[in-house]
Structure formats: structure tokens, C-alpha cells
Amino acid sequence: MNNAYQTRDVYVAIADPTRRKLIRLLADSDELPLYELAAQFQMGRTAVSKHLAILKEADLVTNRRIGRETRYRLNPVPLQEVKDWLSFYEKFWNERAELLKSILEEE
Template sequence: MNDKNQERDVYAAIADPTRRKLLRLLADAEELPLHELTAQFQMGRTAVSKHLAILKDAGLVAHRKVGRETRYRLFAAPLREIEDWVSFYRKFWSERILLLNQILQEDQE
């Protein structure tokens, strides 16, 4: 998979509110088993597993088997792509707000 596809996968993976909640839950814990994650949603284990698979494909989640249990953990490094993208627009809007403040101050003088 090339870098462009990886970026699209990360953006698509976090587009869904359920997957964002899964990421938040995993960020708050070192590792969680599937049954504990499923308990946080009004959906079945299969549906939660499908969301986790999308996150895993995007490189945001890792899993390991412990006996019959599957445990998931967050791998946040791919989120750096989103942070970099957002930071450009944060700078863009900060500059615009400073310019607006200057214009408003000039109008008041």
C-alpha cells in the first residue's frame, strides 16, 4: 500500500463516530479486550469487530490473541498525518484572525 492510500485510509477510518469512540476508548487504556469494547456500544460484537478491522487496516489499531480473547490497543502514529493537515489550517485561520483584528483596530482609530 502506498502512502497516498494509507492517508486516505486513516481519514476514512476516523470519519465514523463509532471508530472515533473506539480510538478514544483505546487511548484511555493500554489494551482492551473485544468484549469490553463491545459493552460500550449498542451494537453487536460483529459490528464492533468490523469497525476495529477498518481501524486496523488504517494502521491505527493493533491486536493480539491472549488465549481465546482478542485484545486491542491504539497505535496513534498514523494520526500524525491528520495533525499535520489540520495544523496547516490552524496556521491559516490564525493569520486570518490576526489580520481581522488589525483591520478592526484600524477602523476604531
């Protein structure tokens, strides 16, 4: 296996609250430069860049250079895997909530 480029697991990428906030910020706009993203956190650009690199390895963000500026954009496609996985549990809990509701209504 070529270790030069490995795709990071999307679940690992979204496990960190900082990365989830980055995803949220990018979801709310078309594209953002690094300096605007970094301004939303109590950490430096280097730390934010490392989080963005992990998101990029999971294919959750893309970037492009415009002169000296790097702009980031969300790629929501890998999040479909998470949605599909969670949908099973959503169905499970909805069924349990309905069962509880019917039991409570009987009493």
C-alpha cells in the same frame, strides 16, 4: 497489486464517529478487550469488530489474542499524517483570526 492485504486510508478510517470513539477509548487506556469496547456502544460485538478491522487495516490499532480474548491497542503513528495535514489549516485560521482581531481593535 496483491488485494489480499491493502492498507486503508487513515482519513477513511477516522471518518466514522464510531471509529473515532473507539480510537478515543483506546487512547485512554493501554489495551482493551473486545467485550469492554463493545459495552460502550449500542451495537453487537460483530459490528464493533468490523469497525476495529477497518482501524486495523489503516494501521491505527493492533490486536493480540490471549486465549479466547482479543485485546486491542491504539497505534497513534498514522494519526501524525492527519495532524500534519490539519496544521496547515490551523495556521490559516489562526492568521485569519489575528487579522480579524486587529481590524476590530482598530475600530
